[in-house]
Amino acid sequence: MAVGAPVIETHGLRRAFKTRKQVVEAVAGVDLTVRPGEIFGFLGPNGAGKTTTLRMLATLLPPSGGTATVAGCDLLTQPDRVRERIGYVSQAGGSDYEVVGRLELIFQGRLYGMSREDASRRAAELIEMLELEVCADRPVKTYSGGQKRRLDIGLGLAHNPQLLFLDEPTTGLDPQSRARVWDEVRRMHDRGTTVFLTTHYLDEADALCDRIAIIDYGKIVAEGTPEELKRAVSGDVVTLSVAGPQQAALDALRTQPYVREASIEDATVRLYVDRGEVAMPAMLRRLDAVGLQLLTIGLHRPSLDDVFLRKTGRSLREVAA
Amino acid sequence: MKLLRDTWLVFGRYFWIFIHNPAWVAIGVVQPLLYLVLFAPLLKSIASAPGFPRGGAYNVFVPGLLVQLGMFGAAGVGFSLIAELRMGVIERLRVTPVSRVALLLGRALRDVLSILVQSLILILLSIPFGLSINAIGIVVVLALIALIGLLTASVAYAVALWVRSENSYAPIIFTSALPILLLSGVLLPLGLAPQWLRNIALANPLSYAVDAARAVFLGNLGDPSVVKGVVLMAVLCLVSIAIGARAFGRAVA
Numbered sequence: 001m002a003v004g005a006p007v008i009e010t011h012g013l014r015r016a017f018k019t020r021k022q023v024v025e026a027v028a029g030v031d032l033t034v035r036p037g038e039i040f041g042f043l044g045p046n047g048a049g050k051t052t053t054l055r056m057l058a059t060l061l062p063p064s065g066g067t068a069t070v071a072g073c074d075l076l077t078q079p080d081r082v083r084e085r086i087g088y089v090s091q092a093g094g095s096d097y098e099v100v101g102r103l104e105l106i107f108q109g110r111l112y113g114m115s116r117e118d119a120s121r122r123a124a125e126l127i128e129m130l131e132l133e134v135c136a137d138r139p140v141k142t143y144s145g146g147q148k149r150r151l152d153i154g155l156g157l158a159h160n161p162q163l164l165f166l167d168e169p170t171t172g173l174d175p176q177s178r179a180r181v182w183d184e185v186r187r188m189h190d191r192g193t194t195v196f197l198t199t200h201y202l203d204e205a206d207a208l209c210d211r212i213a214i215i216d217y218g219k220i221v222a223e224g225t226p227e228e229l230k231r232a233v234s235g236d237v238v239t240l241s242v243a244g245p246q247q248a249a250l251d252a253l254r255t256q257p258y259v260r261e262a263s264i265e266d267a268t269v270r271l272y273v274d275r276g277e278v279a280m281p282a283m284l285r286r287l288d289a290v291g292l293q294l295l296t297i298g299l300h301r302p303s304l305d306d307v308f309l310r311k312t313g314r315s316l317r318e319v320a321a
Numbered sequence: 322m323k324l325l326r327d328t329w330l331v332f333g334r335y336f337w338i339f340i341h342n343p344a345w346v347a348i349g350v351v352q353p354l355l356y357l358v359l360f361a362p363l364l365k366s367i368a369s370a371p372g373f374p375r376g377g378a379y380n381v382f383v384p385g386l387l388v389q390l391g392m393f394g395a396a397g398v399g400f401s402l403i404a405e406l407r408m409g410v411i412e413r414l415r416v417t418p419v420s421r422v423a424l425l426l427g428r429a430l431r432d433v434l435s436i437l438v439q440s441l442i443l444i445l446l447s448i449p450f451g452l453s454i455n456a457i458g459i460v461v462v463l464a465l466i467a468l469i470g471l472l473t474a475s476v477a478y479a480v481a482l483w484v485r486s487e488n489s490y491a492p493i494i495f496t497s498a499l500p501i502l503l504l505s506g507v508l509l510p511l512g513l514a515p516q517w518l519r520n521i522a523l524a525n526p527l528s529y530a531v532d533a534a535r536a537v538f539l540g541n542l543g544d545p546s547v548v549k550g551v552v553l554m555a556v557l558c559l560v561s562i563a564i565g566a567r568a569f570g571r572a573v574a
């Protein structure tokens with residue numbers, strides 16, 4: 001994990017919206033720390049406050065309260081300096097259907113103060129990097145969904161920002177395009193760019209992010225690496241069966257120090273452990289020592305949905321559906 | 322310096338979009354032609370009506386048409402902005418360090434350019450029909466039209482950013498533009514109007530612009546109404562640019 005001063009640090013960040021009848025706290029006091037070089041995922045159901053937080057951090061929406069430092073600059077007093085250092089790709093994207101992709105990239109670079117030559121060179125680089133050669137000189141309206149998303153990400157990268165915000169980068173994409181966007185994000189990560197992305201896909205947060213924060217009703221309910229979060233909630237589950245009565249296996253294993261809980265369900269022994277990869281070899285040795293013959297064994301890890309369920313009392317899959 | 326560069330950049334982008342849309346270019350050229358072919362023939366007979374100002378039908382009507390072109394040519398520009406809001410273009414631009422004034426000015430100047438080209442076509446095509454105007458007059462009147470266009474476009478963009486939907490934008494813009502236009506004496510000189518209507522018109526800034534344009538077309542460049550009209554439009558222009566730029570800078574939820 002990279003070290004150094006945090007790229008994003010917020011304290012009590014909040015945002016209220018006034019509707020006709022009441023004030024709605026879309027973001028109700030968010031404390032976040034994002035470290036340099038990491039892929040940070042902001043996971044939560046629609047309407048949880050993900051996009052509102054992102055838009056505040058990207059200088060688009062003034063916070064109603066709290067403080068934030070983004071890319072080393074104070075969000076409230078130095079929004080212009082924040083803008084120079086960050087890239088932002090919204091859900092809608094940001095490219096104009098009527099404009100040619102390459103010109104969008106050049107224009108974007110020039111908005112950050114690049115000369116025409118530098119901006120053209122950078123656009124060519126991005127087109128190659130994002131594999132947009134086939135469509136770069138056509139208007140955006142002719143692009144496939146995946147091509148457009150890659151162009152939009154290119155716009156966010158035009159000035160080589162140290163921090164890139166991606167709002168739901170893979171929503172609405174087919175699985176293949178989705179995998180390519182993931183690859184792109186990993187490549188940015190390899191080049192040292194810090195990526196802050198929002199998602200309501202569990203597998204995306206799990207597969208892509210170094211650390212995640214789970215947000216619900218405007219508040220962060222959990223934060224950590226996906227592994228830590230899952231472990232903190234329920235640990236791993238090892239299921240096994242032996243020849244003969246299962247009770248013998250249960251009795252042999254339930255007293256072991258690494259087993260938190262054990263039970264028999266459907267003629268299978270279920271053992272709750274902190275870390276399955278450590279517990280499993282020990283279990284095998286123990287069963288061997290008491291002379292039991294192992295028939296099946298499996299390791300089940302809790303998903304982020306279990307984390308969400310435990311923290312909010314609801315399943316993210318249900319909420320998202 | 323940054324403001325100029327940014328404005329030029331933004332102008333360049335929107336100019337590119339404009340000239341790559343053949344429909345816009347065609348409309349730009351055809352519109353003044355339509356005014357001349359379908360409207361000007363009506364002028365001959367009405368010019369002899371009592372109370373009609375002196376100075377030839379074309380010299381009375383063309384200035385009004387130009388002011389109308391300046392205003393209505395810019396009133397609809399918010400539609401394209403609303404489409405861009407939907408595509409995320411505006412949000413993308415607002416995240417860059419580009420000047421907020423330039424975001425407004427760059428695109429509004431593109432609109433002004435298209436209005437000026439149309440105005441020039443209208444003026445030049447009217448000359449063979451009997452319009453008399455000299456080069457300085459053309460320059461002054463184009464400057465006036467440019468100010469009206471810039472003023473209207475800035476307000477139109479601000480309204481588009483506030484309402485963010487075509488369904489609200491269209492009624493707001495067109496129901497407010499129509500009385501302003503009717504009360505300015507654009508279509509027929511207010512000299513023909515009853516006193517109460519003339520009193521209301523006094524409160525309408527656009528009527529001063531029309532007066533100024535008419536004075537120029539009647540060859541009275543030194544007339545006080547010219548300075549009055551130009552200065553009034555310039556001041557309102559600055560105010561509307563400030564409002565429009567604020568709308569671009571302000572967060573839109």
